[in-house]
Amino acid sequence: MTTSLHFSRRTFLASILGSIAANFAYASTPLTGAGMRVGIVGAGVSGLMAARYLLELMPNVNITVLESGRDYHACFKSNEALAGLRPESDLRFDYANWANRVRWIQDKVTGIEPGKILTQRNGTQAFDKIIIATGVQFRYEEIEGLSEENSLKVPHAWGGEPQFTALKSQLSNIPDNGVVVITPPAGTYKCPPGPYERASLVAHYLRTHKPKAKLIIADANESFSKQPLFQQGWERLYGFGTSNSLIERISGAHGGKVVSVDVQRRHVKLESGDTIAADICNLIPPQHAGTMLTRSNLTNESGWCPVDKATMESTLMKHVYVVGDACDAATMPKSAFSATSQAKVCAFAIATEAAGNPSPSPHYMNACFSLLEPGYGISIAHQYGLDRSNNRIIQMSGGLTALEASQDDLSREALFSEDWFQTLTRQLFGPGDPLV
Numbered sequence: 001m002t003t004s005l006h007f008s009r010r011t012f013l014a015s016i017l018g019s020i021a022a023n024f025a026y027a028s029t030p031l032t033g034a035g036m037r038v039g040i041v042g043a044g045v046s047g048l049m050a051a052r053y054l055l056e057l058m059p060n061v062n063i064t065v066l067e068s069g070r071d072y073h074a075c076f077k078s079n080e081a082l083a084g085l086r087p088e089s090d091l092r093f094d095y096a097n098w099a100n101r102v103r104w105i106q107d108k109v110t111g112i113e114p115g116k117i118l119t120q121r122n123g124t125q126a127f128d129k130i131i132i133a134t135g136v137q138f139r140y141e142e143i144e145g146l147s148e149e150n151s152l153k154v155p156h157a158w159g160g161e162p163q164f165t166a167l168k169s170q171l172s173n174i175p176d177n178g179v180v181v182i183t184p185p186a187g188t189y190k191c192p193p194g195p196y197e198r199a200s201l202v203a204h205y206l207r208t209h210k211p212k213a214k215l216i217i218a219d220a221n222e223s224f225s226k227q228p229l230f231q232q233g234w235e236r237l238y239g240f241g242t243s244n245s246l247i248e249r250i251s252g253a254h255g256g257k258v259v260s261v262d263v264q265r266r267h268v269k270l271e272s273g274d275t276i277a278a279d280i281c282n283l284i285p286p287q288h289a290g291t292m293l294t295r296s297n298l299t300n301e302s303g304w305c306p307v308d309k310a311t312m313e314s315t316l317m318k319h320v321y322v323v324g325d326a327c328d329a330a331t332m333p334k335s336a337f338s339a340t341s342q343a344k345v346c347a348f349a350i351a352t353e354a355a356g357n358p359s360p361s362p363h364y365m366n367a368c369f370s371l372l373e374p375g376y377g378i379s380i381a382h383q384y385g386l387d388r389s390n391n392r393i394i395q396m397s398g399g400l401t402a403l404e405a406s407q408d409d410l411s412r413e414a415l416f417s418e419d420w421f422q423t424l425t426r427q428l429f430g431p432g433d434p435l436v
Contacts (some may be wrong), residue, residue, distance in 0.1 A: 033058025036354060039117050039127035040102075041109050044097060046339035047133030048428045050069030051102060053347030055432075063102040064125065066109050066117060071095065072429070073161040074190065077421055078334045082168055083201035084138055085374060091164070093429040101154065101432055109134075112296040114317055129350055132298065132305065132314075132322040133343070135159065136334070137290035138189050139303075139393035144260035146283065148159055153263045154281040157368070160194075170280045171205065177212040178279035181268060183258045185286045186220035188304070190325050190334045192226040193380075195284060197370040200230065201245050203238045204373045216278075217249040218270055220257035225333070225379055227368060229401055233372040258283065289326040304328040308436065309393050310343055311349035311359050316319060321346045336424065338366045362386055366392055370416030377401075377413030 023171060038054060039045045043065050054061050073093040103353045105125070111118035112132065117125045138156065140146045146154070174180065180202055184195035199217050206213040214293040224230075234240030238247050249255035255272020261266075266281040288294075288303035298305045298316055305322040306315045309329065314320045323346050324339035332338045345362040352359050362382035371377050382398030401413055 004239050008244060009223040033061030033351075033354065035062070036129070037062045037064070037127045038129045038131065038350070039063075039125060040065045040131045040133060041112070041117060042133035042324075043069070043098075043132060043136065044072065044135055044339075045336045045424070045428065046343040048098075049340045049343035050131050050133065050323060051098075052345050052432070053344050054350065055101060057347060057351035064105060065098065065102050066105045066107060066119065066125070067095070068106065068108045070106065073159075073164065074425070075159050077195075078157065078164055079198045079201045080371060081193070082164070082171060082198070085201065085371075088164070088168070092161070093425060095429070097429060097431050109292065111292060112298060112320060112395055117318065127129070128319065130210075130320045131346060132293065132320065132326055133324050133339075134290055134293065135325045136287040136424065138285040138287055140285050142286050143258055143283065145263055146285065150263045151283070151285075154261055154266060154283040156284045157282065158194075158284050158287075167280070167282060171202065174206075174210055174279050176210055178210060178214075179277065180206070180213065180215045180277055180280040180282065181218055181278040182215065182282045183218045183268065183284055184221060184224065184258060185284050186252070186339060187286050188302075188330075188334065189284070189287045191368075192333050192335075193230075193368055193370050195219075196226070196230045197324060197372070198282070199247060200233065200237075200372040203234075203297070207238065207246060212244075215247050216276060217247065218258055218268060218276060219249060219254045220252050222252045225368070226378055226400060228403060229378040230370070230372070232375060232403060233378070234393050235374055237376070249420070265391065286364075287325075289322075293326060298322065300328075302328055302391055309391055310345075310362055311353075312346040313349070321350070329393060331395055332364060332366055333368070335366055335368050337368060337420075340424065342366050364367070367420070369413065369420060371417060375407075375411045375412055375414050377415075378405075379413050379416065 040051055043317045051063055078091055080086045081091055089204050105122055107122050108120040110120055138254045140148050152166045155163045157163045157167040180197055182199050203215050232235045239245040240247050255270050257271040258268045258319050259271050260269045267275055270277050289299050289305050293299050300306050305327045307322050307327050312321045312323050314322055323342040324333045341364045367381035369379045378401040380400045383396045384393045385396045
């Protein structure tokens with residue numbers, strides 16, 4: 001059932017904490033986790049959330065986090081930073097608060113084998129349980145003319161500081177009558193509403209600083225998440241659908257998919273045969289779980305890692321769990337909120353198995369907030385259950401911001417989004433206060 005959202009922050013957060021508390025009560029056990037070795041590959045949202053919950057459930061578990069980067073650059077809220085609505089420093093977090101809580105290895109993981117993690121410089125590490133939280137990689141080769149090496153000229157800014165910095169710099173230097181092209185990819189990708197929030201906030205930047213500029217969404221998809229809400233906002237704010245609209249969208253049905261790019265000139269050719277000459281090309285490639293996981297035989301033909309959705313354990317390798325963007329957790333979208341929910345399910349499953357109990361019936365949640373301009377927020381939120389017989393996550397309830405929402409409602413949504421960001425980053429990168 002999907003409805004318009006009319007609940008308060010207190011009600012929504014209470015529902016989340018209630019499900020967490022119920023699972024903590026179920027998993028409560030004298031077991032401390034002493035002797036269990038858990039390796040976590042990736043120190044992003046899902047990896048660190050899994051570590052937090054494992055430490056809460058099993059205080060003496062031996063956790064090793066393997067992460068190649070020195071710090072974390074958030075993708076969520078990056079659209080606001082691109083548009084100059086928040087400093088880039090808000091997106092950057094270090095791992096200092098994890099130093100005394102887990103063993104930390106800064107290294108590139110090159111492969112996964114049963115009970116083993118292979119690294120570039122630190123050899124083979126043995127574990128009882130392995131959690132994969134590596135996010136997405138990009139299929140540059142699916143767009144003619146594009147490669148990882150030349151992608152900074154047409155930056156996707158869909159992860160990583162160099163990509164963000166490249167797009168931010170281009171936007172800051174766009175000519176007065178410049179053209180920006182944003183290209184949402186086909187298929188499953190990280191943060192489905194993200195390209196459309198980006199279009200909204202880049203349009204806000206252009207309206208404020210470069211009012212003669214134009215933004216084109218060359219879309220591989222016919223429809224998209226929160227579409228009626230986005231289009232309503234674009235009509236109100238940017239004249240969408242009129243002859244002088246700041247935003248134009250070419251849908252997949254009208255040949256909006258990008259098939260090739262001239263990186264040097266920033267020209268993109270569409271499936272329709274048309275070519276767009278852009279000053280800024282925000283070219284977001286198709287995505288998959290990554291070559292390392294494919295080499296390790298942890299992905300299937302979909303390009304993602306299949307899992308037992310009751311526990312998030314891989315269906316292809318025992319005692320290996322995959323959470324966040326790299327896993328196939330349909331029907332949940334790939335989002336930061338979904339990743340935290342899957343990480344919690346994974347942690348509870350490992351703890352209850354260690355205690356000799358069957359895994360609890362999992363509860364999943366997702367909420368996604370989008371900003372169209374300062375003080376104009378929209379959201380979608382759902383609760384999910386599990387159809388065990390078909391190993392499928394099913395949507396149980398939830399809804400969207402109402403189309404008839406008042407300006408006060410939209411302002412509250414924007415505040416709610418900021419509350420979520422502050423809470424999540426405090427949980428991931430803060431001092432490690434008890435979760436409940």
